[in-house]
Amino acid sequence: MSILHVRFRAESLAQNGEFYMHLPPKTPPFFMKDNPYYQRKKKVMVLLHDYTGDATDWLYNSAAADLSMRYNLAIVMPNGGISFYLDRKPTGRQYAKFI
Numbered sequence: 362m363s364i365l366h367v368r369f370r371a372e373s374l375a376q377n378g379e380f381y382m383h384l385p386p387k388t389p390p391f392f393m394k395d396n397p398y399y400q401r402k403k404k405v406m407v408l409l410h411d412y413t414g415d416a417t418d419w420l421y422n423s424a425a426a427d428l429s430m431r432y433n434l435a436i437v438m439p440n441g442g443i444s445f446y447l448d449r450k451p452t453g454r455q456y457a458k459f460i
Contacts, residue, residue, distance in 0.1 A: 364420065373458040380439040381416045383429040398433040408438045409446060416440040420446065 363384040368405045371378030384416040385403075393399040405429075408419045429436050444456040 371459055372454040375453045378436055378459055379416065380396055381420055382438070383420075383434075383436040385430045385433060385435075388430070388433075396431075396433075398431070401433070402403070403433050403435055405435045405437060408436060409441060409460070411421070412440070413449055415442075 363386065365382040365384065366379070367382070368374075368377055368379045376387075408425060410416055410418045419436070419438040425436050425438070425443065428434060439460055441456050441460070444454065444459055446456045448455040448457045
C-alpha cells in the first residue's frame with residue numbers, strides 16, 4: 362500500500378493545503394481475476410474528516426486501506442481543518458473550492 366502526503370500552496374486557502382492519498386499496491390493477478398473492480402479504470406474516492414479530526418483520522422482509524430485495495434480506488438483525504446468545508450469570503454479561505 363502506498364500512502365502519499367502532499368503539502369502545497371493552495372491559492373483557494375491563501376495558505377498551505379495538504380492531503381493524504383491511499384493508492385492500492387501492485388495487485389497479484391489471482392486477486393484481479395474474478396474482481397470486477399479491476400476490470401475498469403481506477404476510480405477516486407474523497408473522504409472528508411469531521412469537525413474534531415484531520416486527514417490522518419482516515420489513515421489510522423478506518424478501513425480506507427482495505428477499501429482501496431478491494432475496490433481499486435485511489436482514496437484522497439484532504440485536511441479541511443475546522444472549516445466545515447465551506448467558503449469563508451471574509452477570510453479569503455475557500456475550502457469548498459479547495460476540495
